[in-house]
Amino acid sequence: xxxxxxMYYGFLEVLAITSIVAAAVPAFSLWxxxxxxxxxxxxxxxxxxxxxxxxxxxxxxxYWYHDHNYHESKAFxxxxxxxxxxxxxxxxxxxxxxxxxxxxxxxxxxxKALGVSWERGLWVHRNLGVLxxxxxxxxxxxxxxxxxxxxxxxxxxxxxLQYYQINSDPxxxxxxxxxxxxxxxxxxxVAYPAIIIISVSAWFxxxxxxxxxxxxxxxxxxxxxxxxxxxxxxxxxxxxxxxISFYLIDASxxxxxxxxxxxxxxxxxxxxxx
Numbered sequence: 362x363x364x365x366x367x368m369y370y371g372f373l374e375v376l377a378i379t380s381i382v383a384a385a386v387p388a389f390s391l392w393x394x395x396x397x398x399x400x401x402x403x404x405x406x407x408x409x410x411x412x413x414x415x416x417x418x419x420x421x422x423x424y425w426y427h428d429h430n431y432h433e434s435k436a437f438x439x440x441x442x443x444x445x446x447x448x449x450x451x452x453x454x455x456x457x458x459x460x461x462x463x464x465x466x467x468x469x470x471x472x473k474a475l476g477v478s479w480e481r482g483l484w485v486h487r488n489l490g491v492l493x494x495x496x497x498x499x500x501x502x503x504x505x506x507x508x509x510x511x512x513x514x515x516x517x518x519x520x521x522l523q524y525y526q527i528n529s530d531p532x533x534x535x536x537x538x539x540x541x542x543x544x545x546x547x548x549x550x551v552a553y554p555a556i557i558i559i560s561v562s563a564w565f566x567x568x569x570x571x572x573x574x575x576x577x578x579x580x581x582x583x584x585x586x587x588x589x590x591x592x593x594x595x596x597x598x599x600x601x602x603x604x605i606s607f608y609l610i611d612a613s614x615x616x617x618x619x620x621x622x623x624x625x626x627x628x629x630x631x632x633x634x635x
Contacts, residue, residue, distance in 0.1 A: 364424050366599055369456060372417045373463075376410065407485075421456060425449040443510060447503035454496035455590055459600030461489035466611035490559075490583070497556055521546030548593040551585055558582050 383390040383406075397408035426449040431439055439445065464485040508514040508525065517523040522539040523546070562579035565572040587605055590597045 363596075364428070365421055365452070365456075368417050368421050368424070369459070369600055372413060375413065379406075418453070422449060422453055425452045441507065441510070443503060443507045447500055447507055450496050450500035450503055451594060452596075454493050454500055455594055455597045456600050457489050457493035457496060458586070458590065459604045461486055461493060462604040462608040464489070466607050468611045468614055494556060494559065497552060501552070519549065521550070544593045548589055551589040555582050555586055 379393075383393055393406035393409075394404050397403050397405035403411065426445055431445070431448060464479075464482045467479045505514060505518050508517045511517075511525065513524040517525050521543075522541060524537070524540060525545075526536070526538075526540040558579055559582055562576050562582075565576035565579075587601060591601060
């Protein structure tokens, strides 16, 4: 079992156990909901989960940058600090993508572990979205630096077929033969416009009327990044499939509730008590 998977699902397991205990013991649920860090308005549950999240994030980033062997320990992948950093940003972005869908689900056990309602927990979703976008941008920019080092900038930053090759010797530029990996070019076509549109949509979040509608529909472009990431990063399904499944089930439950016919009162009666 890879350490990153242990970190990610260990974090979620603690949340799951906490939510079960909170549901079974009302006194514990009440304790979690009480103010923790009053200076920033966090509950005790939010404070505990936030602390675990910071520790998990630091360990996750450190593992991918310092300890992980990319592509079966190929020197080309592992001897370049820029290459390792670029890949680490990408893996961290995927991990945050996996987490951000959990507080977005209204029928969520995870929010019980925080001791907050869905509305109050939306700040978690928003901040995870920001972290994910920031890591995506860092992933892209760091790879652009890597392309400069390899003398394939700007071509490989905007082309469907790159000169970048995974089997080159360290320190040498790729050959003139194109390296065919459709997942890189595909992700460029999806991620570049998606990141810009999602960032712009945030300006409309607090607006009213049509501005809110703009935010709502532009915001859902983020979902396009999920299948793209699954194709682009081999191990992304470890982090994305579970959370996106929770989100889709929750969305289905809400959809059925909206389209189902409303309940009708068929009969009413009054009985006199003895």
